[in-house]
Amino acid sequence: MPHEAQKAIARQSLLLRSLPDQHVETLLSHAIWRQYDRGETIFLQEETAKAVHVVLAGWVKLFRMTPTGSEAVVSVFKRGDSFGEAVALRNVPYPVSAEAVSTCEVMHIPSPILISLMKEDPEIGISILASTFTHLHSLVAQLEQLKAQTGAQRVAEFLLNLCDEVDGRCDVSLPYDKMLIAGRLGMKPESLSRAFSRLKTVGVKIDRSHAEISDINALRRYVEDEPANLR
Amino acid sequence: MPHEAQKAIARQSLLLRSLPDQHVETLLSHAIWRQYDRGETIFLQEETAKAVHVVLAGWVKLFRMTPTGSEAVVSVFKRGDSFGEAVALRNVPYPVSAEAVSTCEVMHIPSPILISLMKEDPEIGISILASTFTHLHSLVAQLEQLKAQTGAQRVAEFLLNLCDEVDGRCDVSLPYDKMLIAGRLGMKPESLSRAFSRLKTVGVKIDRSHAEISDINALRRYVEDEPANLR
DNA sequence: GTGTTGACTTGACAATAGTCATGTTGCGGC
DNA sequence: GCCGCAACATGACTATTGTCAAGTCAACAC
Numbered sequence: 001m002p003h004e005a006q007k008a009i010a011r012q013s014l015l016l017r018s019l020p021d022q023h024v025e026t027l028l029s030h031a032i033w034r035q036y037d038r039g040e041t042i043f044l045q046e047e048t049a050k051a052v053h054v055v056l057a058g059w060v061k062l063f064r065m066t067p068t069g070s071e072a073v074v075s076v077f078k079r080g081d082s083f084g085e086a087v088a089l090r091n092v093p094y095p096v097s098a099e100a101v102s103t104c105e106v107m108h109i110p111s112p113i114l115i116s117l118m119k120e121d122p123e124i125g126i127s128i129l130a131s132t133f134t135h136l137h138s139l140v141a142q143l144e145q146l147k148a149q150t151g152a153q154r155v156a157e158f159l160l161n162l163c164d165e166v167d168g169r170c171d172v173s174l175p176y177d178k179m180l181i182a183g184r185l186g187m188k189p190e191s192l193s194r195a196f197s198r199l200k201t202v203g204v205k206i207d208r209s210h211a212e213i214s215d216i217n218a219l220r221r222y223v224e225d226e227p228a229n230l231r
Numbered sequence: 232m233p234h235e236a237q238k239a240i241a242r243q244s245l246l247l248r249s250l251p252d253q254h255v256e257t258l259l260s261h262a263i264w265r266q267y268d269r270g271e272t273i274f275l276q277e278e279t280a281k282a283v284h285v286v287l288a289g290w291v292k293l294f295r296m297t298p299t300g301s302e303a304v305v306s307v308f309k310r311g312d313s314f315g316e317a318v319a320l321r322n323v324p325y326p327v328s329a330e331a332v333s334t335c336e337v338m339h340i341p342s343p344i345l346i347s348l349m350k351e352d353p354e355i356g357i358s359i360l361a362s363t364f365t366h367l368h369s370l371v372a373q374l375e376q377l378k379a380q381t382g383a384q385r386v387a388e389f390l391l392n393l394c395d396e397v398d399g400r401c402d403v404s405l406p407y408d409k410m411l412i413a414g415r416l417g418m419k420p421e422s423l424s425r426a427f428s429r430l431k432t433v434g435v436k437i438d439r440s441h442a443e444i445s446d447i448n449a450l451r452r453y454v455e456d457e458p459a460n461l462r
Numbered sequence: 463g464t465g466t467t468g469a470c471t472t473g474a475c476a477a478t479a480g481t482c483a484t485g486t487t488g489c490g491g492c
Numbered sequence: 493g494c495c496g497c498a499a500c501a502t503g504a505c506t507a508t509t510g511t512c513a514a515g516t517c518a519a520c521a522c
């Protein structure tokens with residue numbers, strides 16, 4: 001059972017934050033807390049789901065291995081994100097594998113608990129649908145990106161999502177290493193390197209894990225511009 | 232309200248087939264039936280969802296328009312498929328637009344009906360999650376395809392999904408026009424043409440909307456082989 | 463029939479991204 | 493400190509795909 005500080009993070013997650021307190025307490029009291037080291041597997045593709053997972057700290061990636069051995073990163077989750085909802089409730093095999101990409105803490109809510117609670121209160125179903133929909137939406141956005149944008153544009157959009165400011169300049173630090181960023185954006189690390197150097201022309205400087213964006217709007221224009229204007 | 236023959240198709244859909252009869256009847260009695268012409272819009276991105284949609288006949292595509300005007304096809308649905316579940320239950324805007332790609336019949340189940348029924352029986356929530364999960368899964372599969380396979384490999388896999396046989400030879404007819412196939416597979420019509428001619432070397436012949444696969448296993452090997460063996 | 467239209471194919475060329483090879487750098491272990 | 497490793501960068505080359513242009517073909521209205 002998780003500690004109070006851990007529970008507090010879980011309560012803020014999309015999955016739990018709109019549920020009535022008493023249900024959240026029931027779920028949390030049955031939850032299992034675990035720490036994973038970088039590179040450790042959380043579950044494997046084809047395994048049957050027994051729990052819903054909530055990231056409390058660190059980063060987790062979902063990916064698929066292709067028959068030829070290359071991996072396709074499907075999503076990367078951070079503190080407060082939940083995953084595996086739709087799978088856990090249906091006792092079907094995971095379509096993806098999950099791995100810790102940094103040291104991280106994950107809370108597991110056993111699916112039987114979730115199911116029995118759902119029978120009491122249909123509102124829980126809506127909550128689960130809410131987080132599932134968020135994933136659905138982000139996959140759709142990724143598909144659009146991959147189909148309609150060049151590598152450099154995807155990188156630019158990735159950087160924009162890291163900025164809090166609306167315009168002007170902005171400093172961000174890359175949340176995880178460049179190999180993973182490349183995977184997440186559907187390219188090879190070499191291509192990511194080249195995309196970064198291409199972005200120099202629109203005022204982006206990269207140093208290690210630190211990125212400096214001199215003009216957010218210029219970057220935004222780069223993402224949305226016609227291919228002809230990209231050079 | 233739909234006719235009996237239309238209801239029969241709806242009852243076989245993933246969304247409804249595992250529900251108790253009485254609930255299905257309630258839903259169907261409130262459903263709206265409509266026919267759409269090729270090219271007609273069913274809903275637009277950013278519109279708020281008011282219903283869940285079930286395809287009874289024909290084909291429907293979901294797509295996103297990018298700021299630059301190009302479109303990214305997200306999925307293509309056929310008879311018996313449902314879409315818009317997760318969105319309808321949450322009163323949020325659609326992340327995609329839907330359009331009829333052939334003359335087609337669609338049944339709309341108003342979301343308030345679904346919600347009220349869900350409060351009576353949480354099993355409905357599970358059914359909705361089931362079809363939502365199917366979409367999630369297919370998006371993940373598409374992402375993997377786009378990230379890890381060449382155009383010709385994606386086309387080969389598309390053809391394999393159309394075959395019923397397990398091995399040997401097989402004839403299939405392309406379900407919709409090649410422009411849409413190209414969009415669905417994330418490429419331009421020209422690239423699809425070239426992918427088809429490339430597949431001649433592994434025993435695939437295309438004539439109009441008719442495809443002839445001389446050896447299913449050879450095609451399967453082509454999809455899974457190392458890039459080095461693809462030429 | 464004729465003409466028009468849109469789907470499809472093909473070729474030439476440009477742009478983008480992957481591969482392979484090589485080199486640099488930062489970091490943890492010792 | 494030094495070593496060794498893995499992440500990252502860069503260059504040269506190749507493969508894949510998009511773009512533009514031209515042409516074929518079938519369907520359909522007239």
